[in-house]
Each structure stands twice: as structure tokens, then as C-alpha cells.
Amino acid sequence: MPNNTPDRIRTLCRKRIAALPANSQKSLASLENPVVVIVQRNLASGRFERLARVAKSKTKSTHRPPSPLSLADYIDRVLFHVSREKERIDALERGDAAAWTRLRELLARRALNICRRYRKGAALAQALDFADETCLTIFDRLYPYDVSFEAWATTILKNLILGRYTRSTDAMDRNASPDSLDAPRISGGESIGPLSDLIADRLSDLPFERIENQTMLVAMIERLHSRDQRRVIVHTYFEELDDAAIARRLGRSKQAVYNLRQRALVNLKEIWVEIAAQEKEGEKH
Structure with a gap:
């Protein structure tokens, strides 16, 4: 994508912010630099291209024509999630104990629900272990800001649990079909x-x-x-x-x-x- 330079991304970002209501413009103006960095990073990693391929697919059931994901639309998406999630991500990056505790508790609740589909009687201790491992993974990764943070974090959690319960050599860990995202x-x-x-x-x-x-x-x-x-x-x-x-x-x-x-x-x-x-x-x- 040769035209997607930082200057073009910045120009598009400013245009998208300028098109918003005045009260939103004021709150989002300070996010211009972070959004430019995030969008440039997601372009370089190929993430935008993957999402654009999905958006280009036609939804047969509604007979809608292909709807490609433009860079401007993607910037809108990133702006939306940056405005909603930046405060939480900043707190996590600062090592805010309360923010990490809230995340760990959220992940532990979801981990317990998922674990119990694979192994009857799964204990809270197991869920907390998965939550802790997910927190460590999140600490080492860059949140892309183009999906909600909780959906992104839960996806990482589910993949860790799948890695244990669908690939384990222990037959007790293999209650679910190995090619399932979740058990029924x-x-x-x-x-x-x-x-x-x-x-x-x-x-x-x-x-x-x-x-x-x-x-x-x-x-x-x-x-x-x-x-x-x-x-x-x-x-x-x-x-x-x-x-x-x-x-x-x-x-x-x-x-x-x-x-x-x-x-x-x-x-x-x-x-x-x-x-x-x-x-x-x-x-x-």
C-alpha cells in the first residue's frame, strides 16, 4: 500500500475528526498522534489487509454489493476504540494494580465458564491460572485498537485454554472436539x-x-x-x-x-x- 504514508494517515485522521460533532472533535483531537502510530503499525503487520479482505466479501443473505474497507473507514474504527479503550490501556501499561486486578477477575470468570465445558468440576484455581497466563500474554502484545479490548483479550484466553484442553495428551483434558472453537x-x-x-x-x-x-x-x-x-x-x-x-x-x-x-x-x-x-x-x- 504505497500511498498509505504517515502523512496521508494523519491527513485522513484529521478529516475524520473534523467531520464529527464539535464536542467529539475536542475530545478526539489529542488522539491524532496515537491513532496515526496504531494505524501505521497495523498496516505494516498486514492486519488491515486481512480485515479489508473480510469486508470485501459480499453478504449473500442481504444481497448487498461488496463493501471494501477503506483506510478512512479503518481510521474511524481505530478512533472509536482508542477513544473507548485508551484510558484502560494506559493504566495497564503503567502497571496500575487495580486495572490489572479488574482484568484478571474478568478473565477468570470467563475462563471458568470455558473450562467447565471441557472438564467437569473445573476449579477456580485453574481459571485463575489461565487468567494469569492471559495477562502475561497481553503484557507482551500490542493491542490493535480495531476490536474491543475485552473481545481481543477473551480471544487470547480462549486460545490458551484450547491449547491445553484440545491438544493435551491427558484423555481427561479432551472432552471437547479438537477442531472446535468452543464446546457446545x-x-x-x-x-x-x-x-x-x-x-x-x-x-x-x-x-x-x-x-x-x-x-x-x-x-x-x-x-x-x-x-x-x-x-x-x-x-x-x-x-x-x-x-x-x-x-x-x-x-x-x-x-x-x-x-x-x-x-x-x-x-x-x-x-x-x-x-x-x-x-x-x-x-x-
Whole structure:
């Protein structure tokens, strides 16, 4: 991307900020330099290009034309997440004990839910170990600011747990299918299949276990036409909520939540199939 120089990124950043309401401009003006550095870094790492490939895929279920992710749109996304997450990230980088404690507690709760799908009777001590390991990994990585921090951190946590419970030589650790992103979960008395099992093209060479493709998954969710479908998927698979809790949040019935999730999974599957086809076609050239 030869035209994506720091000066061009800065110019686009200023234009995007200038297009916002006056009160937002004032609060975001100080974020210009960090956003330029983050966007340049994500361009250099290939992260933007991966997300752009996802955005370019057409959503068949809504018959929408391809919608490429422009650099300006990506800057908007980074601006949004920088404005929401920078205070927390700055606190973590300073070594703020309270910020790290809050993160550890969040990850421990999510780790316990995930661990119990793989091993009955998983203890809090195990969840805390995974939370601590995830915190160490986060400490050594650069948050990309193009997805929510909690979704990014939870993805790292899930990958660590998968590495233990789906690849362990101990048979007791292998309760779940090794090619699942998550084990099936129960919501409202009915089993909900693992998200990767419901979406991923089994013939593709793009495993959902990799962090990069978790980013693709988040981008695919963002492409869902229905806001409620997006919310149901995030609440179910990222926040680990059951249907009753999701129904309360959305002000809908449990049956409506179930229907929204089923439609969303069909749409996500179609998006994923297109992405896999594009990846395979690209490998031929």
C-alpha cells in the first residue's frame, strides 16, 4: 500500500475528526498522534489487509454489493476504540494494580465458564491460572485498537485454554472436539453448537484457532445487517450469557433470541464460505 504514508494517515485522521460533532472533535483531537502510530503499525503487520479482505466479501443473505474497507473507514474504527479503550490501556501499561486486578477477575470468570465445558468440576484455581497466563500474554502484545479490548483479550484466553484442553495428551483434558472453537453450550435447555463449528468451512485452510482469524470473526460479525443479530452473537459467544439474560438485555423473548441467533449463524456461514473461496483463489495466483 504505497500511498498509505504517515502523512496521508494523519491527513485522513484529521478529516475524520473534523467531520464529527464539535464536542467529539475536542475530545478526539489529542488522539491524532496515537491513532496515526496504531494505524501505521497495523498496516505494516498486514492486519488491515486481512480485515479489508473480510469486508470485501459480499453478504449473500442481504444481497448487498461488496463493501471494501477503506483506510478512512479503518481510521474511524481505530478512533472509536482508542477513544473507548485508551484510558484502560494506559493504566495497564503503567502497571496500575487495580486495572490489572479488574482484568484478571474478568478473565477468570470467563475462563471458568470455558473450562467447565471441557472438564467437569473445573476449579477456580485453574481459571485463575489461565487468567494469569492471559495477562502475561497481553503484557507482551500490542493491542490493535480495531476490536474491543475485552473481545481481543477473551480471544487470547480462549486460545490458551484450547491449547491445553484440545491438544493435551491427558484423555481427561479432551472432552471437547479438537477442531472446535468452543464446546457446545446449553442455553434455555437446548444445546448451542460451537461458533466455529457452526460457521467454519471444514474444507478451508483457515483454522479459527489463530488470533488473526479471530479478528476476521469479529469483522464478520460487524458485517451482519441486523444489529440485534450482532448483539445476540456477541452476548452468546463472547460474553457467555444464556438466552434468558440476552432476552432481558434486548427486551425480546427467549424464542426471539433463538431465532435471531439461528439467522445470524446462517449469515455468518455464508460470509465465511465466501472468504474461504477468496483465500483459495488467491493461493492459485
